Amino acid sequence: MRQAWRVADVRAAEKALMATLPAGTLMQRAAAGLARRCALLLSESGGVYGATVVLLVGSGDNGGDTLYAGATLASRGAGVRAILLRPDRVHLAGLAAFRRAGGVTVGDLPDRVDLVVDGIVGIGASGGLREPAAALVRRLPGLRGRGGARPPVVAVDVPSGVAVDTGDVPGDAVHADITVTFGCLKPAHVVGAAAVLAGHVELIDIGLSETLHGDPAVRVPDAADIASWWPRADAGSDKYSRGVVGIATGSATYPGAAVLSVTGALAGPTGMVRYAGSADRDVVHRHPSVVVAPRVADAGRVQAWVCGSGLGTDDGARTELRSVLATSLPVLLDADALTLLVGGQHATDLRRDAPLVITPHDGEFARLAGERPGADRVGAACRLAAWINAVVLLKGDRTIVATPSGEAWANPTGSPALATAGSGDVLAGLLGSLLAAGVPPERAAIMAAYVHGLAGRRAERDGPVTSPDVAAALRPVLAELL
Numbered sequence: 163m164r165q166a167w168r169v170a171d172v173r174a175a176e177k178a179l180m181a182t183l184p185a186g187t188l189m190q191r192a193a194a195g196l197a198r199r200c201a202l203l204l205s206e207s208g209g210v211y212g213a214t215v216v217l218l219v220g221s222g223d224n225g226g227d228t229l230y231a232g233a234t235l236a237s238r239g240a241g242v243r244a245i246l247l248r249p250d251r252v253h254l255a256g257l258a259a260f261r262r263a264g265g266v267t268v269g270d271l272p273d274r275v276d277l278v279v280d281g282i283v284g285i286g287a288s289g290g291l292r293e294p295a296a297a298l299v300r301r302l303p304g305l306r307g308r309g310g311a312r313p314p315v316v317a318v319d320v321p322s323g324v325a326v327d328t329g330d331v332p333g334d335a336v337h338a339d340i341t342v343t344f345g346c347l348k349p350a351h352v353v354g355a356a357a358v359l360a361g362h363v364e365l366i367d368i369g370l371s372e373t374l375h376g377d378p379a380v381r382v383p384d385a386a387d388i389a390s391w392w393p394r395a396d397a398g399s400d401k402y403s404r405g406v407v408g409i410a411t412g413s414a415t416y417p418g419a420a421v422l423s424v425t426g427a428l429a430g431p432t433g434m435v436r437y438a439g440s441a442d443r444d445v446v447h448r449h450p451s452v453v454v455a456p457r458v459a460d461a462g463r464v465q466a467w468v469c470g471s472g473l474g475t476d477d478g479a480r481t482e483l484r485s486v487l488a489t490s491l492p493v494l495l496d497a498d499a500l501t502l503l504v505g506g507q508h509a510t511d512l513r514r515d516a517p518l519v520i521t522p523h524d525g526e527f528a529r530l531a532g533e534r535p536g537a538d539r540v541g542a543a544c545r546l547a548a549w550i551n552a553v554v555l556l557k558g559d560r561t562i563v564a565t566p567s568g569e570a571w572a573n574p575t576g577s578p579a580l581a582t583a584g585s586g587d588v589l590a591g592l593l594g595s596l597l598a599a600g601v602p603p604e605r606a607a608i609m610a611a612y613v614h615g616l617a618g619r620r621a622e623r624d625g626p627v628t629s630p631d632v633a634a635a636l637r638p639v640l641a642e643l644l
């Protein structure tokens with residue numbers, strides 16, 4: 163598991179650490195790591211010696227890191243040019259070191275560039291990128307380097323132009339290939355549009371972990387977490403002890419939603435899937451192992467319910483939702499179930515003791531919360547989770563899982579391939595199976611999002627992706643992961 167920390171916590175940790183070290187030590191550590199990464203990148207594409215490197219240098223310590231790293235590259239024979247965005251407020255010691263090593267300052271981007279280092283602004287950023295930095299950033303995609311290729315862009319700490327604590331991108335921003343960050347991850351590396359602009363994020367250890375205190379803003383699971391949390395059958399297991407998940411999805415109009423959510427559930431850890439609803443024939447036809455019933459009330463015993471996908475919003479759907487919420491079992495609500503909730507008829511049913519997970523996309527989130535998630539997706543998801551006392555899985559490129567107590571996770575495995583009809587139905591089924599197997603709701607949500615994301619990526623290898631492809635990819639992905 164990795165953790166991303168807010169700027170205020172990072173600043174406090176840096177201050178505490180700096181008090182124990184000679185002045186400038188942290189910047190030297192940061193710059194050394196940055197220079198090493200840049201040199202590696204250049205040596206992979208023609209060498210450091212003779213390469214043209216452009217530094218975009220802002221007025222703070224982010225610019226200082228960049229100048230020191232530029233000095234190292236210049237001393238190794240690269241032609242390093244620095245554009246000082248605020249010459250009057252540049253990091254003076256960094257600039258002196260840069261010039262001593264043979265670096266030169268220039269007023270504009272050179273014709274040929276082999277590497278761009280973005281040191282305009284780091285965690286000291288406030289608001290959208292200001293001019294003239296914004297205009298410079300807009301020109302970066304037009305640059306050309308060795309062999310006419312677009313030069314790689316390395317962002318220092320964070321890509322300039324992003325909101326560090328939320329991952330929002332309010333305007334022009336650097337699109338980095340690699341972000342070299344120091345001490346710890348920040349939210350902009352893992353959530354929102356900023357996470358995409360950060361590219362591949364590499365963490366340089368500057369000794370901060372000892373002095374970081376409190377709770378991280380966002381946690382990020384990795385494959386080892388998912389594998390260690392996944393319930394496994396053992397020699398003593400039977401189909402009931404592994405858990406039975408109930409699926410109340412689909413309708414005569416949307417039988418496919420039932421099939422997809424059941425397919426997702428069958429890839430999960432439970433020993434049995436029960437289906438309740440009017441798509442029962444379609445479900446049995448596709449999945450003979452599933453036990454079907456026409457209604458939730460007739461379904462028999464389960465340990466968790468999934469309700470919503472393709473259910474419709476008529477009186478029959480309302481009855482099914484009410485039946486599910488009346489149980490004392492963990493419940494996952496998706497799609498039409500969320501729409502039904504908004505009518506308010508079920509608001510009181512939500513005050514239940516048993517776990518509840520909801521899986522809205524932005525539109526459903528807006529209907530539930532009264533407004534779209536906005537710039538701070540993690541904050542918005544946490545507020546809704548606290549308000550309805552449920553785990554909220556807010557879908558997106560970096561899906562967020564938020565708990566009522568304010569803990570947030572970002573899923574790192576998302577893929578645009580998942581933006582396809584029915585993909586959410588597959589996710590809901592898988593998540594429900596994890597709930598029925600006894601996995602705590604926030605963990606079930608994180609695990610399902612992670613595996614679902616990997617399945618999207620795997621399906622993508624074979625061309626355009628439909629949701630049955632995502633469902634079919636769950637098993638091979640789990641076989642590799644577990």
Ligand SMILES: NC(=O)C1=CN([C@@H]2O[C@H](COP(=O)(O)OP(=O)(O)OC[C@H]3O[C@@H](n4cnc5c(N)ncnc54)[C@H](O)[C@@H]3O)[C@@H](O)[C@H]2O)[C@@H](O)CC1
Pocket residue numbers: 176177180188189190192193220221222223224225227251282283284285286287288289290291292295318319320344368
């Ligand atoms: N504090 C420390 O111990 C360490 C800090 N380090 C570096 O220092 C950075 C933080 O340095 P600073 O606190 O000086 O802040 P930054 O260098 O991130 O930015 C501050 C400067 O950027 C300008 N600025 C702010 N928002 C802007 C915007 N939207 N558009 C254009 N310009 C804007 C401000 O006028 C200010 O002068 C980190 O990101 C990291 O790169 C590293 O050297 C590691 C150690």
